[in-house]
Amino acid sequence: MLAHVDAGKTTLSEALLYKTGAVRRLGRVDHGDAFLDTHEIERDRGITIFSKQAQLSIEGKLITLMDTPGHVDFSAEAERTLAALDYAVLVVSAPEGAGPHTLALWQLLRRYRVPVFIFVNKTDLPCPSKRALMDKLRERLDGACVDFTEPDPVRDENAATFSESLMESFLEKGSLNDAELTAAVARRQVFPVLFGSALKLTGVDELVSCIGRFTKMREYPKEFAAKVIKITNTEGVRLTFMKITGGSLKAKQTVTNRSATVPEDEVWEEKADGVRLYSGARFTPLQEAEAGMIVAVTGLTRTYAGQGLGAYAGETERAAEPVLAYTMLFPDGTKPFDAYRRIAALAEEEPELDLFWDEQHGEIKARLMGEVQCEVLQRLIRERFGLAVEFGHGAVMYRETVSRGAEGIGHFEPLRHFAHVELRVEPGEPGSGLSFRSEVPANDLAPSWQRLIMTHLSEKRHRGVLTGAPLTDVRIVLTGGKAHQKHTEGGDFRQATYRAVRNALMFSENVLLEPCYKFELRLPEENVGRAMNDIRRMEGEFEAPEAELDMCVLRGSAPVSEMRDYGKTLAAYTHGRGTLHLETGDYRPCHNAAEVIREAAYDPEADLRNSPDSVFCAAGAGFTVKWFEVASYMKQHSAAPSGKMPTKKPASAPRDEEAELRAIFERTYGKVTDDRLLRRPAGTEPEEKPAYVPKGEEFLLVDGYNVIFSWESLRRLAEESIDSAREALIRMMINYNGIRPTNLILVFDAYKVTGGKEKVEAVGGIYIVYTRESEIADVFIERAVQKLKDKNRSVRVVTSDGMEQLIVMSRGALRVPAPAFEKEVSLADERLGSIMKKLENEGKTVLHVWQKMI
Numbered sequence: 011m012l013a014h015v016d017a018g019k020t021t022l023s024e025a026l027l028y029k030t031g032a033v034r035r036l037g038r039v040d041h042g043d044a045f046l047d048t049h050e051i052e053r054d055r056g057i058t059i060f061s062k063q064a065q066l067s068i069e070g071k072l073i074t075l076m077d078t079p080g081h082v083d084f085s086a087e088a089e090r091t092l093a094a095l096d097y098a099v100l101v102v103s104a105p106e107g108a109g110p111h112t113l114a115l116w117q118l119l120r121r122y123r124v125p126v127f128i129f130v131n132k133t134d135l136p137c138p139s140k141r142a143l144m145d146k147l148r149e150r151l152d153g154a155c156v157d158f159t160e161p162d163p164v165r166d167e168n169a170a171t172f173s174e175s176l177m178e179s180f181l182e183k184g185s186l187n188d189a190e191l192t193a194a195v196a197r198r199q200v201f202p203v204l205f206g207s208a209l210k211l212t213g214v215d216e217l218v219s220c221i222g223r224f225t226k227m228r229e230y231p232k233e234f235a236a237k238v239i240k241i242t243n244t245e246g247v248r249l250t251f252m253k254i255t256g257g258s259l260k261a262k263q264t265v266t267n268r269s270a271t272v273p274e275d276e277v278w279e280e281k282a283d284g285v286r287l288y289s290g291a292r293f294t295p296l297q298e299a300e301a302g303m304i305v306a307v308t309g310l311t312r313t314y315a316g317q318g319l320g321a322y323a324g325e326t327e328r329a330a331e332p333v334l335a336y337t338m339l340f341p342d343g344t345k346p347f348d349a350y351r352r353i354a355a356l357a358e359e360e361p362e363l364d365l366f367w368d369e370q371h372g373e374i375k376a377r378l379m380g381e382v383q384c385e386v387l388q389r390l391i392r393e394r395f396g397l398a399v400e401f402g403h404g405a406v407m408y409r410e411t412v413s414r415g416a417e418g419i420g421h422f423e424p425l426r427h428f429a430h431v432e433l434r435v436e437p438g439e440p441g442s443g444l445s446f447r448s449e450v451p452a453n454d455l456a457p458s459w460q461r462l463i464m465t466h467l468s469e470k471r472h473r474g475v476l477t478g479a480p481l482t483d484v485r486i487v488l489t490g491g492k493a494h495q496k497h498t499e500g501g502d503f504r505q506a507t508y509r510a511v512r513n514a515l516m517f518s519e520n521v522l523l524e525p526c527y528k529f530e531l532r533l534p535e536e537n538v539g540r541a542m543n544d545i546r547r548m549e550g551e552f553e554a555p556e557a558e559l560d561m562c563v564l565r566g567s568a569p570v571s572e573m574r575d576y577g578k579t580l581a582a583y584t585h586g587r588g589t590l591h592l593e594t595g596d597y598r599p600c601h602n603a604a605e606v607i608r609e610a611a612y613d614p615e616a617d618l619r620n621s622p623d624s625v626f627c628a629a630g631a632g633f634t635v636k637w638f639e640v641a642s643y644m645k646q647h648s649a650a651p652s653g654k655m656p657t658k659k660p661a662s663a664p665r666d667e668e669a670e671l672r673a674i675f676e677r678t679y680g681k682v683t684d685d686r687l688l689r690r691p692a693g694t695e696p697e698e699k700p701a702y703v704p705k706g707e708e709f710l711l712v713d714g715y716n717v718i719f720s721w722e723s724l725r726r727l728a729e730e731s732i733d734s735a736r737e738a739l740i741r742m743m744i745n746y747n748g749i750r751p752t753n754l755i756l757v758f759d760a761y762k763v764t765g766g767k768e769k770v771e772a773v774g775g776i777y778i779v780y781t782r783e784s785e786i787a788d789v790f791i792e793r794a795v796q797k798l799k800d801k802n803r804s805v806r807v808v809t810s811d812g813m814e815q816l817i818v819m820s821r822g823a824l825r826v827p828a829p830a831f832e833k834e835v836s837l838a839d840e841r842l843g844s845i846m847k848k849l850e851n852e853g854k855t856v857l858h859v860w861q862k863m864i
């Protein structure tokens with residue numbers, strides 16, 4: 011029984027049980043005595059929270075009826091039952107029609123290929139005509155929705171329209187028989203639609219007879235198989251609810267998760283102590299459960315929702331994921347970590363609860379669907395653990411992906427360990443999650459190591475480098491790897507793999523994604539204008555408003571962060587007449603990414619559990635090489651003592667930016683015929699991979715004022731005094747050059763100084779050029795690049811000016827955008843800081859370093 015919240019699932023279940031004689035007294039949700047709303051919280055709130063089952067029989071067929079919750083906060087609970095269904099009754103409320111939640115359920119039913127009967131409920135209330143309702147269902151759900159309350163000839167003709175075989179049979183005989191219709195329903199070619207009122211018991215008999223006539227028992231294989239639907243804890247007993255999908259299960263039988271896909275060290279065997287058949291709150295103990303039944307098994311401790319057992323072992327399904335994380339607040343004196351350990355037991359019963367320990371803040375966070383679920387949990391925790399918890403305001407769960415990928419290297423070689431991994435990250439389709447494959451021939455790296463790397467890639471919740479949010483929609487391609495005959499141990503590849511992913515992300519263009527809601531807003535016509543304005547302001551989108559009954563309906567999507575509290579606003583300006591329905595939608599690029607990233611204040615290099623750096627070994631000791639130096643370090647030490655490094659240079663990742671600049675270049679200067687124009691000078695790395703190049707080979711030209719005006723910190727300084735900004739930049743360049751020695755030329759425009767001559771100073775190991783009168787820095791740089799290229803020097807130019815970049819590129823120099831350079835400089839700065847600290851610890855004075863550097 012599936013539907014939108016309050017559509018009448020539990021009431022209809024009650025009516026079915028009553029009409030088929032399974033219960034003698036008709037209970038009612040509103041009176042808190044429904045057969046299936048058994049839990050105290052459910053009776054108090056009048057909504058279903060946990061899915062539950064009842065047994066009934068129609069025309070000799072034994073049927074297990076599952077009632078599910080309709081509230082979006084519990085949609086994972088409803089979704090979990092889908093894998094167990096043979097047929098679904100989709101309840102649609104006649105006054106409201108098929109809204110977004112119904113559509114979401116419809117898609118799930120399609121995905122799980124479940125045949126569906128539709129019951130249009132609450133026809134006792136004012137609602138559109140049967141015909142109008144049918145039209146809407148056909149439009150919004152499926153053309154093959156057929157009104158089964160029509161006389162048989164009409165029904166048969168309508169049903170035949172959607173299947174060739176039915177049409178043939180219909181044309182031949184002028185009608186269809188039950189077997190033909192039953193088969194069409196099972197194949198999802200026809201969706202019978204019935205109408206009625208569960209509360210007034212109309213249309214219920216018709217539903218009963220329709221289910222009796224047009225369903226058939228599925229055939230199951232002989233070998234034992236089962237699918238775990240959920241885990242609950244009733245009076246201290248752990249119950250594993252499972253659908254038997256093959257053979258049978260006897261009490262005291264041994265159950266195992268053994269299968270081809272489960273690694274040997276994770277295989278378990280446990281005894282199924284008891285097998286219970288539940289109906290409402292009561293159960294009957296069974297000696298043996300047969301295929302098709304849904305039973306609760308005691309004695310199993312290692313099962314989890316979504317797990318397959320026996321012939322189906324290893325399969326899992328993914329349920330709707332929460333987009334909000336709430337902090338749990340405890341009364342004074344409670345140690346959060348102790349509480350966490352206790353409450354974690356609840357998390358296995360409620361897989362969607364998804365608790366995690368936030369180490370940084372010493373807090374328990376719970377990923378939850380919304381406030382109703384918070385309330386329910388609060389009660390459960392109080393009942394089970396006697397703990398009074400509160401929940402803070404939910405934080406939006408962001409994700410990260412890449413818009414341009416890159417290669418990454420992970421090397422892990424502390425003394426007597428060795429693993430080396432090279433891979434590439436590529437942007438994937440939105441919603442595709444993470445996928446992994448290998449491009450490495452078996453000759454280059456043994457398949458067993460490759461499989462191990464693949465396992466490490468898929469086992470980890472990879473984090474992005476912008477905010478540390480989970481990574482998604484990315485393809486990870488293994489491009490190289492190396493093991494050591496003696497020194498490689500299991501864990502080494504884990505280290506190298508994780509580091510390689512982070513390393514690649516540091517060089518990628520990363521994008522912050524935010525969750526969006528699909529919404530349906532119903533409100534009086536006079537408020538539509540206001541609503542549209544609000545949605546635009548929230549960066550949402552919507553379709554043209556539709557009139558339904560006396561209300562207007564707006565459908566669309568908007569960021570969760572903006573719309574989550576909109577219900578309150580809506581209630582205020584519509585005086586309680588407007589309703590807002592929110593459904594979890596997809597993830598999209600975040601509308602206020604800069605702000606979110608700033609607030610997260612995440613430093614990917616300080617996240618030591620997710621380090622992008624590598625560990626190398628020299629003179630018997632392991633040491634860390636920073637992420638941006640790994641590639642060049644490897645090149646320099648290609649014959650490292652512990653084994654030969656791969657020397658193969660990985661193919662370059664697609665460079666869209668390059669293509670874009672090329673296009674602009676061509677628009678400006680005409681077609682580029684000589685490809686050398688755009689090629690990098692041989693032997694240099696892309697600018698994102700600043701390579702260590704000894705002094706004497708590389709020149710770095712920095713357009714001084716341009717940098718000052720594009721770096722936030724310097725710009726602010728410049729507003730007060732341009733001289734101090736210039737001095738600050740000079741100091742930064744000297745420091746940078748100390749850490750990354752190169753021939754650094756810092757160029758400042760001085761063309762406004764009348765009579766000025768070009769002036770060059772050597773300060774602290776760098777050169778500072780003040781251009782001559784009427785020569786701007788661009789021109790100087792262009793000239794310098796030309797000269798240096800003539801001498802075959804490699805040249806990098808730091809600037810933020812698009813035009814200048816083009817010119818520079820046309821001369822064959824590498825351009826470094828000012829923001830990327832800022833990152834390089836600040837990294838060098840940190841490095842300097844740690845060197846100074848180390849020296850200070852060793853008792854040397856900082857002055858000493860400075861002198862040495864200069």
Ligand SMILES: Nc1nc2c(ncn2[C@@H]2O[C@H](COP(=O)(O)OP(=O)(O)OP(=O)(O)O)[C@@H](O)[C@H]2O)c(=O)[nH]1
Pocket residue numbers: 013014015016017018019020021022039040056057058059078079080081131132133134135206207208209210
């Ligand atoms: N007028 C009318 N009211 C109905 C009908 N069916 C159910 N209701 C009422 O609608 C409300 C919700 O009914 P439930 O059966 O709890 O709905 P549900 O789909 O189980 O709701 P959740 O389990 O919370 O998703 C109750 O107040 C019912 O009395 C009907 O056919 N007509």
Ligand SMILES: [Mg+2]
Pocket residue numbers: 019020021057058077078079080
């Ligand atoms: Mg219910």
